[in-house]
Amino acid sequence: MSAATLPPVLPIGCGLSPSCTVPARRDRLRQGGQLNGIDFVEVGDDGVTLCVHLFGPIPQGITVANVRVSGGDRITGLRVIAVSEENEPEMHDDACLRVVLDREGDHSPYCLCLVDASSGGDPAGWTAYPAFDPRYACVGLRFRLDCPGDLDCATSTPCVQTPEPPPEINYLAKDYASFRQLFLxxxxxxxxxxxxxxxxxxxxALVETMAYTADYLSYYQDAVATEAYLATARRRISVRRHARLVDYRMHEGCNARALVVLSVPAGEATLDLAGLSLLVPPPGQPDVTPGVLTADQYAKARAQGALVFEPMSLDGASTITIAAANHAIRLHTWGDELCCLARGSTQAVLVDQPLAAPSTPATPEDGSSPPVVNLTNATNNAATGAATDAPQRVLRLQAGDLLIFEEVLGPATGNLADADPGHRHAVRLTAVQPIVDPLDGSLLLRVSWDPCDALPFDLCLSVRMPSPDCTWLHDVSLARGNVLLVDHGDHPPGRCDCTALCTPPGQGDSAYPGLAAALAAMPDACQRCDALAEDCWLVPGTTEYDCCRCDGAVPDVRRPPTDTGHVLPGTPLTWAEPLPGDANAPVCALLARDPRAALPQLEVYGGALGDILLPGRPDARWRWESRQDLLESGADDRHFVVEVDDEGATHLRFGDGVLGRQPQAGDFFRARMRIGNGAAGNVGRDSIVWLASSRDVLPDGLAARNPIAAGGGQAAETLAEVKLYAPGAFRAHSLRAIVPDDYARFAATDPSVQGAVCTMAWNGSGYEADVMLDPLGREMLAPDLARRVRAGLEPYRRIGHDVAVRSACYVPLRIVLFVCVRPDFLVAHVEAALRERFGAGLRSDGTPGFFHPDRLRLGAAVGVGALMAEAQAVVGVAHVEVRTLQRMDDAPADDVPDDGLLHLTPTELARVDNDPDHPDHGSIAFLMGGGR
Known part of the structure; x- marks a missing residue:
């Protein structure tokens, strides 16, 4: 056979392509018996002995030259030094070819091949041993394994498909339409x-369902990120919680308060405040008739939107006694005419006799004006010698009662319609003293009230009509008793959910653990629930049993709730500020409102069904109290938080068992709330005209009216206001005085202090904070005020600082003005007007003079321009010159500061009393010229 016809030499080696996961060729080699090959290799414990297992028998005549080892990383060039056949059944299941190497290899992979002895040293030219399959003439091996012994270190070579590229996602899709298009x-x-x-x-349908779900999740994702920060939060509850974390209390507004005058035709009547309601007719109500409403009329008025006011108990009073004589009370003038109760008055004298009923004047035949009605009584008759019976006291007034002064006739015309509705003022009596007029024996009452309730205007009592009538008009103003303090808010019927209590046992009690046993002990629970006029609900949940850790142990049964929150029906919830704790608090304190101190008008009771579902109110130990937050609540404190959402709905948030007590599954809750809040209750005067009672039968002829408009109702704080004020609120309420300005700021918080300044002085052992005070309404510092301010500064005093409270340093001034009077004015009249205008007291019109203590400020300079402007404002003054403006202790000289300002130090206060008995208290002189 020629070289051209010889079969090609097939390559051998480890990791021949292709790489297959299922070795089907191995089975064919074993079954065929024509070709041999390496099955696997075992590495001996010594690391240099290898046992090579074959598919068939071990060939005879195999030598060291037929075994080659290649590969390795750090240790390469391994040589075979011995080859022998090993037949030891106790060591191997079959015979193997024992191969001994010159040294052990490293951790990298090696390749062992059985080759033809004529193969060269290059592994690329190696050929398989005769009668060996080229694909199994080599086998990979490792001398050292990196994986633990309990893991399978076999490597698999699956055919891995190329991963498909990820789909292109439009991350700008954020709403339903864009998600729908993305899916399509x-x-x-x-x-x-x-x-x-x-x-x-x-x-x-599936695409639109997924688009809706994606839209909801996208909104939820954005909402969570948005509500996580105060600056970006949009939900009211989120903003409230963020603000509370920085010690800022977001308020929900407060309800309005009003003073209502009650009257009966005759005699006296005692009303129970509980269950009494006073109403403002609904808008658009035709033919409003003041008086008492029946139960049906009351329910209809509430359904139509009538505003409901309820009485407030002063000093714990539960009833009010109405006397007919208290409705219209004359003010005694001691027989004088052209009288008025001066502005700033804190006492008055009342006539303790009934007011004569006015008669309707007839119109004269000549068409002239009728004579003016003169509301006089038996007192005047006694003065003229008329025979009368012995007078009897009829007024029922005592300290703590409310009184309203009202102008009832026009001072210029005498008509009822011309009375000024702004001349109505309420006071609270601090003292009531019966007295008698020795001139005519009239029975009188001297009443006094707090200076805070001082009369803010001159109240006219008697006037003289203009000519040609020239008659005297008395009783222009009267005092009204039987005054009741009320506030806005109604107790509407609740919406009690009785479904679970009225369901047959076993059909709907699985969500309320323990309900079946509670209903068995209370068979009439459904009827009791239907009779409740409150909001009520059951807490859903499950029952959990802890595992027993020892035999005979009692398992711990827990009833965790699945939902403890609750939304109250009806909006808006009433928020009302508690009444001052001081007895006989004046009206100014009763009507002063702070919405941040307002509390939700809500009573919540919760516990086991048998303890709560009772007639009347449950025991006080089952009551839950509202708190601003639960950060200071313990695990057993029955506290909850009231949160109002953007729609005005009221949410109740209870504790989790760590911060506040957690309600248990199956607990029954009932809540009684008031509805009505904000500026809606600020109704005008004479608007509250209806009365109703859910308990008593009101007397015939009972009437009500509010002479003064209701006020104090404020809307809830807006989110913009919270975001503006909350971040810096902690700076507005300092807790310690560090620098002198801190002491001055804390001292100025007293309502009797007009201004304060502080300087630090070294007293030899430490610094002393010298606080200078400018009292309100007076010049000299009262000792009791100094002690009160000193005690008020003690909680804020810095350690190491002493505090001393002193009066401001009054600087008497010497002022000389040259005034040129117009030719047609009397000099004496102009000078008198100037002296009144530059006085240190009140002017005839009730305004403070130029040098009144309340117009002067600590450290404020006295300017030439201000003096000239004040003098020029007097009618008849043509020209003004300031000749002298200097301190009293300076040498007398016609001197005026070059800059036109007499400067004072921050602790000094100007003083010009112009009192001839005390020239050292400052003086002002007028050099008059011109005039006549």
Whole structure:
């Protein structure tokens, strides 16, 4: 056979292509018996002895030259030094070819081949041993294995398919339409034969379902990221919780308060405040008739949107006594005329006799105006000698009662319609003293009230009508008793969910553990629930049993709730500020409102069904209290948080067992709430005209009206306000005085302090904070005010600082003004007006003078321009010059500061009393010229 006809030499080696996972050729070699090959190789414990197993018998005559080893990384060129046949059944299942190497290989793979002895040293030229299959003439081996012994270190060579490229995703798709188009585009690539686009198609239905789900998840993803920060949060509850973390309390507004005057035709009547309601007729109500409503009228008015006000108990009072004589009370003028109750008054004298009913004047035949009604009583008759019976006291007033002063007649015309509705003022009496007028024996009451309730205007009592009538008009203003403090808010019937309690046992109690046993102990639970006029609900949940760790142990049964939150029916929930704790608090304190101190008007009771579903109110130990947050609540504290969402719905959030007690599954809750809040309750005067009671029968002729408009109702704080104020709120409430300005700021918080300044002085052992005060409404610092401010500064005092409270340094001034009067004005009149205008007290119109203590400020400079402007404002002044402006302790001289300002230090206060008995308290002189 020529060389051209010889069969080609097939390559041998490890890792021949192709790489196959199923070695089917091995089975054919074993069954055929024509070709031999290497099955596997075992490495001996010494690392140099190899046992080569073949498919067939070991060839005779195989030598060292027929065994070749190639490969390796660090150790290469391994040589075979001995080859022998090994037949030891106890060591191997079959005979193997024992091969001994000169040294052990490393961890890298090697290749052992049985080759023809004539093959050269290059592994690429090796040929298989005669009668050996070229694909199994070599075998791969490792001398050392890196994997643990409990793992399979065999390597597989599957045919790995090339991964498909990931689909192109449009990450800008964020809504339903874009997601729907995204899915349709993808389906056009994956299923190009599907071209159906009709809505009833199942494919379109699935695409739209997935688009809706993706849209919802996308919104949820964005919402979570948005609500995670205060600056980006949009939900009211999220903003509230963020603000609370920085110690800022978001308020939900507060309800309005009003003062209502009650009246009865005659005698007295006692009303129970519980169950009493006062209403504002609904909008568009025709022919409103003031008075008492029946139960049906009351329910109809509430359904039509009438605003409901309820009484507030002052000092724990549960009833109010209404006296007919208290409705209209005359103010005593001691027989004088042209009288008024001056602005700033804190006491008055009332006539303790009934007011005579006014008669309707007849119109004269000549067409002239009728005579003015004169509301006088038996007091005037006694003064003229008229015979009357012995007077009896009829007023029922005592300290703590509310009183309203009201102008009832127009001072210029005497008509009821011309009375100024702004001249109505409420006070709370601090003292009531019965007295008698010694001139005519009139029974009187001297009443006093707190300076905070001082009269803000001059209240006219009697006037004289203009000519030609010239008659005296008395009782222009009256006092109203029987005043009741009310606030906005209604207790509507609740919406009690009684479904679970009225379901037959075993059909709906699986979600409420323990309900079946509770219903068995209370067969009439359904009827009791239907009779409740409150909101009620059951807490759903499951029952869990802990595993027993020892025989005979009692398993721990837990009832975790699946949902503890609850949404109250009706909006908006009433938020009301508690009344001041001081007894006989003045009206100014009763009507002052702080929405951040308002509390939700809500009573919540919760516990076992048998303890809560009872007639009336459950025991106080089952009551849950509302808190601003649960950060300070313990695991057993029955606390909850009221949260109002963007729609005004009220959510109740309970504790989790760590911060606040967690309600248990199967617990029964009931809540009684008030509805009505915000500025909607700020109704105008004479708007509250209806009364109703759910408990008592109100007397005939009972009437109500609010002479003064309701006020104090505020809307809930907006999200924009919270985001604006919350980040810096901690700076607004300092907890310690560090620098002098801190002491001055804390001292100025007292309502009786107009201004304060502080300087630090070294007293030899430490620094002393000298706080200078400018009291409000007076010049001299009262000792009790100094002690109160000193005690108020103690909690803020820095360690190492002493505090001293002193009066401001008053600097008396010497001022001389040259005033030129117009020729047609009297000099004396102009000078009198100037002295009043530059006085240190109140002017005739009630405004403070130029040097009144309340108009002067600590450290404020006195300017020439201000003096000239004030003098020029007097009618008749033509020209003003400031001749002297200097301190009293300076040498007398006609001197004016060059810059026109008399500067004072921050602890000094200007003083010009112009008192001839105390010239050292400052003076102002007027050099008058011109005039007549």
């Amino acid at each position: 585009d993808r389906m056009a690539l994956d299923a190009p034969t599907w071209r159906e686009r009709h809505v009833p198609d199942i494919g379109i």
